[in-house]
Amino acid sequence: MENEKQIKNHSTESILETANSLRWEIGENFHDELLKSIYDDASQISSRSVSIGGEKMRFNWEKSLDRLLTSRWTGFPIMLILLMVVFWITITGANYPSGFLAWILIDNVHPFLKGFATGIGVPWWLDGLLIDGMYLAMAWVISVMLPPMAIFFPLFTLLEDLGYLPRVAFNLDHMFKKVGAHGKQALTMSMGYGCNAAGIIATRIIDSPRERLISIITNNFSLCNGRWPTQILIATIFIGSLVPAGIAGLLSASAVVAIALLGIALTFITSWFLSRTVLKGEVSAFSLELPPYRPPRILQTLYTSLIDRTIFVLWRALVFAIPAGAAIWLLANIRISGISLAEYIINGLDPIGILMGLNGVILLAYIIAIPANEIVIPTILMLTVLKAGLNGIGEGAGVMFEFENLAAYKELFAAGGWTLLTAVNLMLFSLVHNPCSTTIYTIYKETKSVKWTVFSSLLPVIMGIIICFFVAQFWRILGLP
Amino acid sequence: MANKLPTGCETCPVHHTGNLTKLGVKMDNFNYVVALAGNPNTGKSTVFNYLTGLRQHTGNWPGKTVTRAEGGFSYQGHKYKIVDLPGTYSLLSTSTDEEIARNFILFGQPDVTVIVADATRLERNLNLILQILEITNRAVVCLNLIDEANRKKMKIDERQLSKDLGIPVIPTAARSGMGMQELLKAIGEVARGEYICRPHRIENESRKIKQAVNRLVEQIEKAFPGLPNSRWVALRLLEGDQRIIEAVRSGELGTLMPAEQRESIAS
Numbered sequence: 001m002e003n004e005k006q007i008k009n010h011s012t013e014s015i016l017e018t019a020n021s022l023r024w025e026i027g028e029n030f031h032d033e034l035l036k037s038i039y040d041d042a043s044q045i046s047s048r049s050v051s052i053g054g055e056k057m058r059f060n061w062e063k064s065l066d067r068l069l070t071s072r073w074t075g076f077p078i079m080l081i082l083l084m085v086v087f088w089i090t091i092t093g094a095n096y097p098s099g100f101l102a103w104i105l106i107d108n109v110h111p112f113l114k115g116f117a118t119g120i121g122v123p124w125w126l127d128g129l130l131i132d133g134m135y136l137a138m139a140w141v142i143s144v145m146l147p148p149m150a151i152f153f154p155l156f157t158l159l160e161d162l163g164y165l166p167r168v169a170f171n172l173d174h175m176f177k178k179v180g181a182h183g184k185q186a187l188t189m190s191m192g193y194g195c196n197a198a199g200i201i202a203t204r205i206i207d208s209p210r211e212r213l214i215s216i217i218t219n220n221f222s223l224c225n226g227r228w229p230t231q232i233l234i235a236t237i238f239i240g241s242l243v244p245a246g247i248a249g250l251l252s253a254s255a256v257v258a259i260a261l262l263g264i265a266l267t268f269i270t271s272w273f274l275s276r277t278v279l280k281g282e283v284s285a286f287s288l289e290l291p292p293y294r295p296p297r298i299l300q301t302l303y304t305s306l307i308d309r310t311i312f313v314l315w316r317a318l319v320f321a322i323p324a325g326a327a328i329w330l331l332a333n334i335r336i337s338g339i340s341l342a343e344y345i346i347n348g349l350d351p352i353g354i355l356m357g358l359n360g361v362i363l364l365a366y367i368i369a370i371p372a373n374e375i376v377i378p379t380i381l382m383l384t385v386l387k388a389g390l391n392g393i394g395e396g397a398g399v400m401f402e403f404e405n406l407a408a409y410k411e412l413f414a415a416g417g418w419t420l421l422t423a424v425n426l427m428l429f430s431l432v433h434n435p436c437s438t439t440i441y442t443i444y445k446e447t448k449s450v451k452w453t454v455f456s457s458l459l460p461v462i463m464g465i466i467i468c469f470f471v472a473q474f475w476r477i478l479g480l481p
Numbered sequence: 482m483a484n485k486l487p488t489g490c491e492t493c494p495v496h497h498t499g500n501l502t503k504l505g506v507k508m509d510n511f512n513y514v515v516a517l518a519g520n521p522n523t524g525k526s527t528v529f530n531y532l533t534g535l536r537q538h539t540g541n542w543p544g545k546t547v548t549r550a551e552g553g554f555s556y557q558g559h560k561y562k563i564v565d566l567p568g569t570y571s572l573l574s575t576s577t578d579e580e581i582a583r584n585f586i587l588f589g590q591p592d593v594t595v596i597v598a599d600a601t602r603l604e605r606n607l608n609l610i611l612q613i614l615e616i617t618n619r620a621v622v623c624l625n626l627i628d629e630a631n632r633k634k635m636k637i638d639e640r641q642l643s644k645d646l647g648i649p650v651i652p653t654a655a656r657s658g659m660g661m662q663e664l665l666k667a668i669g670e671v672a673r674g675e676y677i678c679r680p681h682r683i684e685n686e687s688r689k690i691k692q693a694v695n696r697l698v699e700q701i702e703k704a705f706p707g708l709p710n711s712r713w714v715a716l717r718l719l720e721g722d723q724r725i726i727e728a729v730r731s732g733e734l735g736t737l738m739p740a741e742q743r744e745s746i747a748s
Contacts, residue, residue, distance in 0.1 A: 052636070
């Protein structure tokens with residue numbers, strides 16, 4: 001047996017030796033020659049079995065569409081217009097169903113539950129924790145997030161199904177090359193618009209570890225599902241209300257597009273910075289195939305975007321919102337010498353917040369929302385009520401609530417000391433801050449490195465603080481509202 | 482029962498429509514392993530979803546599937562485990578997705594490799610098909626998107642193609658389910674060894690390469706008798722592929738024998 005093994009070892013080693021010596025004989029361009037012989041065979045075989053009939057004209061519409069969508073002059077404007085249209089439909093379309101859901105869940109079901117709880121004699125703290133904390137958090141997430149997602153995701157999936165995303169990647173490819181990153185980063189960036197964790201898993205298509213890290217670190221600059229609703233809502237309340245109602249939707253949509261574009265710009269700047277400092281190296285080449293345009297299957301698209309995306313994201317938001325609702329209620333109702341815990345924290349964070357053009361409420365909301373970005377807005381609302389002591393508008397300490405119209409939001413925010421600057425900086429900070437816990441965990445799983453996980457988590461939040469700080473200072477120097 | 486002649490209806494693949502049971506992620510006690518390979522964006526995940534009833538996210542862009550997805554289905558009384566591999570243009574480079582695909586076809590020893598090809602881009606897809614046929618001799622080409630090819634007035638002679646490649650070629654339109662019964666039938670036949678593949682091997686290499694390959698093949702076959710892809714191993718060794726050099730050195734290559742031989746040893 002031992003002997004046999006030795007013979008085997010001997011013969012395998014001799015195979016490797018022969019291979020080594022033959023490798024020198026056949027020369028350097030073996031790989032290319034082999035590829036060429038494969039290509040030759042492939043073209044021989046395909047020429048024998050493929051025939052193209054009919055007039056060639058049939059191809060042309062695809063080609064001319066590609067020329068239009070990927071041209072230097074029309075590619076970017078079309079991209080912007082498409083994004084604008086998608087957001088405009090989302091913003092204007094989501095208003096009514098949102099109001100309707102709020103009317104059912106908050107104006108009707110909530111009082112009913114409260115009445116029922118009082119009726120059967122539930123103690124005030126349990127009733128508050130369960131109904132005012134957890135139930136309302138859930139109701140809020142559903143009424144605010146479901147309608148925009150149910151409109152946005154099918155539209156986005158439709159664009160994806162049509163084959164538009166690779167054209168976006170094609171348009172952005174040479175820009176990525178210029179900043180020293182991989183062209184495929186355009187694809188992983190697009191994936192990030194759905195979910196950053198998914199975008200980070202998608203970076204596996206990038207071979208070079210250097211370029212892969214760049215695309216992982218910058219993926220956070222793609223606004224994800226959890227952040228679109230924040231952007232859309234704040235833009236609608238503050239930016240849209242600057243102009244007459246007729247063009248408010250259009251202006252809010254442009255504000256959201258501007259934030260998304262800023263995200264792309266930050267992706268380029270950060271990639272450029274990284275590839276010239278900590279992640280130096282060559283840019284690797286790759287080929288990107290523009291897939292054919294395919295007629296989208298409308299029903300399938302509706303199904304997958306509703307089940308896979310909308311319900312999935314909504315479920316995740318609910319899972320995180322319910323405990324967060326409880327936490328907020330507790331923070332607001334546990335009092336030390338008459339002042340709630342939440343107020344202590346908010347007052348502590350306020351100086352830093354104001355320096356950044358934000359406030360303590362927003363910073364605390366971001367800390368509470370680390371598990372899921374989706375619940376930033378509900379948390380901010382509840383904490384604002386608490387701090388402003390506006391018991392006339394909100395329901396009670398630690399209660400998340402909903403308004404029937406946008407004017408009520410604005411009134412509340414104004415009472416909480418909000419200005420246009422607060423709104424703009426909130427949108428900026430929502431774009432540039434740490435990734436959510438799921439994304440951080442995914443980064444760790446993909447990189448297997450604590451160092452890069454910490455780096456990718458801290459870099460954006462530091463950038464966000466710097467950006468907000470400078471915007472606030474300039475805003476105040478210029479004396480803007 | 483063996484004597485009973487099948488009726489015309491029974492031999493028609495459409496007759497067996499009821500025989501496909503989508504098993505989702507239930508993959509225990511499978512009889513055969515099927516690998517799904519192919520260029521990016523040819524519809525591998527659509528085929529996968531059709532067969533397993535799962536809903537892997539599909540999308541019209543290359544590189545959607547970066548991990549290996551697994552599922553199961555049962556057809557005509559046999560259980561199959563099916564593995565959706567990442568889409569690649571070749572198996573000759575060393576990126577993660579290509580390595581996942583190649584290592585599975587080589588070391589995972591699937592009973593059938595279904596190569597999903599885009600009928601409208603056959604020539605480019607053939608590059609990968611030919612490379613896969615160097616590694617395995619149990620394969621089926623799923624000539625997908627045939628509806629698109631028809632719309633573009635392209636005619637593909639699948640019989641000629643099947644003859645040239647030496648494996649079954651099934652035109653399909655997985656999005657609408659067209660041709661899937663025929664595909665299942667072909668998978669079954671290759672898995673059970675009823676259809677003996679005579680895969681095309683690359684012919685157009687230079688004389689110098691041919692000689693070098695032949696010398697190596699001789700030695701490899703002596704050390705690993707019955708190895709189905711000695712020619713491909715030789716090509717990889719000439720290229721200096723570390724993973725394959727390792728497999729030769731450790732003797733792992735010796736475990737890669739044809740399925741029938743493995744079965745006879747097991748029983």
